[in-house]
Amino acid sequence: MSYIYIFSPSSAVRDKAAFRRGIKRLQKLGHDVEVDADALSSHTRFAGDDATRLAAISRAAASGADVALISRGGYGLTRLLPDLPYKALARSIERGTQYVGLSDFTAFQLALLSKTGACTWAGPALGEDFGTSETPDDIMEACFDDMVCGQGEGSGWRLPKGDELALVSRSPAAASELAVRNACLWGGNLTVMCSMVGTPWLPPIKGGVLFLEDVNEHPYRIERQLTQLLHTGIIDQQKAILLGAFNRFQVSPHDRGFKLQTVVDWLRSKTKTPVLTGLPFGHVPTKVLLPVGRKIELLVQGRDALMFWG
Template identity: 30%
Template sequence: MLTRRSVTAVLGALAAGALSPELTARTAARTEAQPPARPKRLREGDTVGLVAPAGFIADRFGVEAILESIRAVGLVPKPAAHLAAREGYLAGDDQTRAAEFQAMFEDPAVAAVMSVRGGWGGARILPYLDFARIARNPKLFSGFSDNTALHMALAARCGFPTIHGPNASGAWHTQSWQAFHALAFEGATPTITVPADPLLSLERGSNRLRTFHGGKARGRLLGGNLTVLAALVGTPYLPDFTGAILFLEDTNESEYRIDRMLTQLALAGTLGKVAGVVFGQCSNCVEREAGYGNFTVYEVMDRAFGSLGVPAFQGMPFGHIAAQACMPEGVMAEIDADAGTVRLLEPVVA
């Protein structure tokens, strides 16, 4: 799509007589944004690069367990050379973690890249990545939690879709694997929904649908962990959320901290740009200080999202839970806040 700047430049040149109609048409065609290439779908026997862009793996036995899990689902694991490295709470120094992440995208033998875990540290490697080279080698990237920093940076600087889903060290619950397989292997466009168990709907637990503002909306899915995403505000690694469907999750954060981060997104103008909001699970988001007066986390969301005037709901099965759904990043989807659904309109892979 022509940007405002490119349209202004073309019209200005026409007014000055600098461009012929034929040259104007060719210039306009060049400035039309080309859709980024999609990663190739996975097939059994493909090689998957395993990286640790943030926290470290406890010991070599943890690495062995991860390799076994990847082999068990029919893929060939290729661990980064320093996958078991450790520097404090990080899996090695920033430059090494960045170099190994970069290398997996540039290795022609690697079909996809998976993060082994979250923690903290993904944002630290962003200045060391060559996104232009990564963009020339679009591959499926998967991970969640702290890996939100990488999802957002890839969306902002490369544009190809990724999957916010289980890390390679996760339990890979049957539902999670089936969801990943549908997106990554089959190129499916499923409808993801809040669980419809009638017993759950009667409980006050986090699984039930909570609609903050009803209606339907379409937009590009973008999001991830609220804490990590909010920390990227003001950096060049946060994509434009204009017209997007923002999806969020978090864990072990007090209600006031969720409030603080959503307020930050509102003050930064991010919330005001979105076409809709989907909140997954906020696991253990309860202040533990005795006698602490509080909103519930759902009241915080209701106040933050209800006034936006766009469809917004909570209860989707993604986040820090065992049977988490996979949420595509960067693909078009339609949400129905009254039904609690996210319907994908295009595949993640080619």
């Protein structure tokens, strides 16, 4: 079906079995898979030192692949932002290469959008999604196939009931309806994005739709980071905030009822920007693919939310 180039721009691949399973599953789906020469390199916690990973990114840009897919996230890309080959990456996207990833890859995606305006895809990683010990999620695979074939035109999900009530209380006249048009879709991992605030690599987007997710972050840390985005004005400058999965954390007796919903309710009390939850994206098996940097329409009626970019 397509030519996929696997590269490792962030943390070292520790789960080699998942890496191999992911490659085999992509090949079974009919894809031609090429693995970067340093995809399994290791230097302390990284997939090679900075120069090694920069070279891997350059090879991905020169590969001519239909899809450049990260092996995993972790940490490491923010170190590389001053030296990324932005022009080569933008040219490769113009020639048809689609860059796909999530988590730490947010730094790559937002910096590339800031410097060149080029669009990428927030989506699966090789090991976590295609290399899972379970059967890969059907929705994730279908969305990936749509992206590969150029058929993806949008996505939808069912909002929690509390979101409908929040929209009604925000604007009783409009009831639970929301329409956002011609807005730039951007965002990704909350922690990574916050680390980019105040740098030249965070795009100064106003009037956009900002989507966020995170993993292994306690609700109070999620709130602290959302507070940073709120105090910098980023939250209020958007037309909508979409919250995906925030998972793999543990609350403690000290929290006394402070939980993720507490954070969502607090954020809604501090901004007029609509905050929607339940977006199927993040460190979860069921994830849609989202075009970072593309203009979209967002329509909400009742509990049905739809995004269109086709």
